[in-house]
Amino acid sequence: MTTVPNIEDFVDSTNPFVRRFSDYLDEHGMRKTTERYAILQHILNINGLFTIEGLQQLVDSDGFRVSRSTVYNTVELLMDAQILRRHVFEGMQAQYERITLPHTHLICTSCGRVKETRDPNFAAFMNARRYNAFNADHYSLYVYGTCSTCARKLKRAKQSTTKKNKRDKQL
Amino acid sequence: MTTVPNIEDFVDSTNPFVRRFSDYLDEHGMRKTTERYAILQHILNINGLFTIEGLQQLVDSDGFRVSRSTVYNTVELLMDAQILRRHVFEGMQAQYERITLPHTHLICTSCGRVKETRDPNFAAFMNARRYNAFNADHYSLYVYGTCSTCARKLKRAKQSTTKKNKRDKQL
DNA sequence: ATGTATGCAAACCATTTGCAATGAC
């Protein structure tokens, strides 16, 4: 027989995020289902960004079985509970991450990989910044460019093109 | 008979963006079609953000007739030619805007409206900023929060709820 | 004349929705 993991073995009820979610569910008169805690607990094991699909696979791979709709549903609740944030980068599916210290996202337009980097100076700047007739809640800084790996690849490709052109001219 | 506008009457060939696009098409051996110039010329009349659908309607309303695919296609080229930039904000369809001076996007999470605001200090900060192993090309700062209109609405709604609660208690 | 660009309709695919069955309270 297949052993379905016991949620008790997974959830760390002393974890502040688990607490926050629990409180959130209480406040909104919502039910505490195994699926919701299983999803949250797996999110807590992720560092950085993840997609809905990746999250579902992670949960499934631990012997739980959650439907796509439940993942979407729970992630929505976690955003409302200020535990998660969604990012929509150029030409990729939505990615999520736990709300932590503010940081910048460096997005490589060549390979699509996203690097996160802390920037205390920028955070301080934004902290002090106020806008007219607009009450800021949070912000996202996306920097688009080329990562070092892709920069190297592009350089190499360019060099071989140049060589090829020289060869063509010689013929 | 329907008068199809003459593209010559629409395109300002002295416009630097028109020039740039023209050069871009030349460099890439692409054709200079009426549709492409009609779309660009209408984009030049737009201030701020627009959607594919809005753009198509604008072009159509001037008596041109362009297909959805052509709008997508042309907008893609204009991005490649460094004339347009695409933004994907939380839970909305993609929006485009001409590349101009750097500015911040203030996004109201209540009504979805996006305000643009210049921030020379921030631009200067970013101008000087360098990242490890990452060659920055451009950046987007999205500030999420509540616009003044929605703030007022929310306040009013809250007040009436409070009043209602008081009434309920009195009963 | 050649082959790129257009326009239409169909395909795509992440996300959302409807609804019967399940399970938290």
Add this chain to the structure above:
DNA sequence: GTCATTGCAAATGGTTTGCATACAT
């Protein structure tokens, strides 16, 4: 027992693709 939640399957909607026709070069 009640009703929110789950899971499935179908719907949605912005975007992309395939292909015959039109037209820039």
